[in-house]
Amino acid sequence: MKTSETLEFREEYDSIGSHQVPQTAYYGVQSIRAKENFPITGQLLDPIFIHSLAYIKKASAMTNGKLGLLDDKVAKAIITACEEILAGQLHQDFIVDPIQGGAGTSMNMNINEVVANRASELLGEDKGKYNLVHPNDHVNYGQSTNDVIPTAGKLTIYQLTQGLLEEMERLEKTLTDKSIEFNDVIKMGRTQMQDAIPIRLGQEFKAYASAVTRSHQRLTQVIDEMLVVNMGATAIGTGLNADVEYVNQIVPTLANITGLELKQSEDLVDGTQHIDSFAAVSGVLRTFALSLSKIANDLRLMSSGPKTGFNEINLPKKQNGSSIMPGKVNPVIPEVVSQVAYRVVGNDTTIAMSVEAGQLELNAFEPVIFYSLFESIKILQNGIATFIDNCIAGITANPERCQELVDQSVGTITALVPHIGYQKAAEIAKRALNNNERVKDIILSEKLLDEEELESILAPEKMTSPGICHK
Template identity: 50%
Template sequence: MEADLLGEKAVPQNAYYGIHTARALDNFPVSGRPSSPRLFRAIVLVKKAAAVTCGKLSLIPGPVSRSIVLACDEILDGALQDQFVVDALQGGAGTSTNMNVNEVIANRAIELMGGQKGDYSLVHPLNHVNCCQSTNDVYPTALRIAAISLLRQLSEAYASLQEALQAKEQEFADCLKLGRTQLMDALPMMAGQEFGAYAKAVARDRWRLYKAEERLREINLGGTAIGSGLGAPRAYIYQVTEVLQDLTGLGLCRSEYPIDPTQNMDVFVEVSGLLKAAAVTLLKIANDLRLLASGPAGGLGEYRLPPVQAGSSIMPGKVNPVMAEMAGVTAMRVIANDAAISWAAAGGQLELNAFSPLIAESLLESLEILTRAVQLFEQRCVRGIALDRERCEAHLRQSTVMATALVHHLGYELASVIAKAAQESGRSVEDIVLERGLLTAEQVGEILSPLQVTKPGIPGK
């Protein structure tokens, strides 16, 4: 039995959490899943940094500090993961998550000191584990740490995707195909140029994500409840940041005005916006590939995506572009999460944002799923894309777009007549021009050369 200001409550004998977590389990059975393991891990890192600092400054007894650090180390090595149980969707600005961590660390530290779980006279969740802290500086700091580590992985995933697209740019550099605007035939292009454009878009996303880490490095740890620092000695405020830098290996810095990052969540909105931009690019590329690979008989069929699984429970032989679809589904979820983060950040009031758990859940989910989706899309789709050169040639031969290259030689009106004649007869633009004696074969060959019609300038001049 444990007690708090609301009264007594039974806590399972085998649990390492305590009464605050038990109440949260009763109050928030919402999503059925706890907060992100990465968030819990980051909070444990904060607790370790605080325990080290408080021990050095004699704010808590040395044996207590050491036992807390040992408990944190065990958890960081993978122990007690099943004890972090508070639902991701909770009220209280993350207090229940913070208390879950405080109680688990305290009870394990008690055992390490030879006591029995629940004997908080040895190690107290609040007086010791939470010493000089508030949920309101611990939670945002931990979210930044968790987000930075995931952001680095996502940036690397986009770098690899960029390289895969650039490899296809080189592989398909010699194949002329139709370009399309508004889903209609447009000027010809090299297939490699199509992938080169994809690679450039992904490169921008990669750079944005790489730079986004800078926005997350400023932490408010030491600001306590509202950022004013009440309850945290000045020596602690400075030292705990340095300890946390050493523990995480991240370039974290202390906010010069902790009230700001305590109440304002716009940094997370900014990072989420960059994730949304990257997701939009991914969705565009995935949809393009689905369209260009459509068919194989009744669609465009210019590319062949790797067949990774049977596509239908009723149509034998059908194979669907499931990896591109997976990338699209994930991108849509990231875009939806961005909306949730925007609403949650805007909903903060005065000195604290009560909806920070939704921001944390949505941001970390976006980072995790986008990383995995990009990796899988690259490995199981992009790298295995094949080009149907005959199909590309046939589409180009059947189209009248080559008439555009003749405008500066024959004029727009005559080029339009030639295009119409080619379309009605089913013959090529080249055949019509030669048949009417408008240009010589040598001139036509030079004007309609693939190298001429896929670069800046006037073809044949």
């Protein structure tokens, strides 16, 4: 006699043996083994990655059904199950950890089992029977983990990156707007943390915008590599166990249902064993993250103080800065942006090591590559959003303070070199520093130039533009 406890589970079998699976679960024995074997991150698969897997299984069923390689009812049931997943259903049955051994086989089997059980249910069979729709024989027909998983990863990366590109464009525009707003604010430029020559605050912000534009262009170019997929390669790129017509039609079918301009790898063996394209994308993200952190560092420096630092700009006050020091407000948004950058750099190192670690016909380390790359894309997008909305858009300048520091600096002496010579200029700079005098006052006291000539040479628009500052 069956007890209520045994009725809550079903027995499923694989090459390892038998295992109980919850009766209501759409996943099966291989999924639950993976859940037990890989309790690594405590997280689940990215929803967009799940959708990418569903698109691939749908496209495969459509292609195999069209070619008569799958029974029409079975193909339609698989397609319907995939469409339900794409509609947001059954996601709770994707139980495997994103970091796992086996080159992603557990991810592939998770969707194979979910689709097989739901398709079986649609055809009137109990979950776990697999007589009408089998995870391997039907859902995975003509496929391998080794073409499904890298293709799903590429689809996911491409889609995730679209949001990041939009935020990069918004960041570029915000910085450009600030460069226009601050165009007339003259401040002291610095090299190696020492006074250099004057610069307009707007020029600094325009340079920040240019760095973002450059990274946007790089990412736009490299992301197209994610549209080249190895579907049809099966195990090692030779296409074994995939019908020739299926190999020819699977990528166009997948392109049609995703709306993406997908292309099949020209060399499927290369497309299966080499995954350098992921390193290329990560490298661009790393470079962008470094530029972003440099900008954040500059903003922290220029806003430092407010009484004992540069205090050239004001960052929006977002929250209390100390549990012990009343009134202290810290540059928390630039700080978090830099932390995002550090994480992206760390992820890039993980990705680089994983890409190198592939052996012979396959790279087994795609799970950690995808985990790292997905995270880099998402945290960069989120980091940029808070950088724009909670920091950059609200920055204001302190023109008087900027001018005060310019007047106090000996850096303006550089503009006078063509008129009084380098040696004399160096002597004046040394005297100004030693005696705490202004350069202007020394020039006038020694009658090297008159006041009108001096003001003409030191005019802000001349000192911050190409050419020699003439009298």
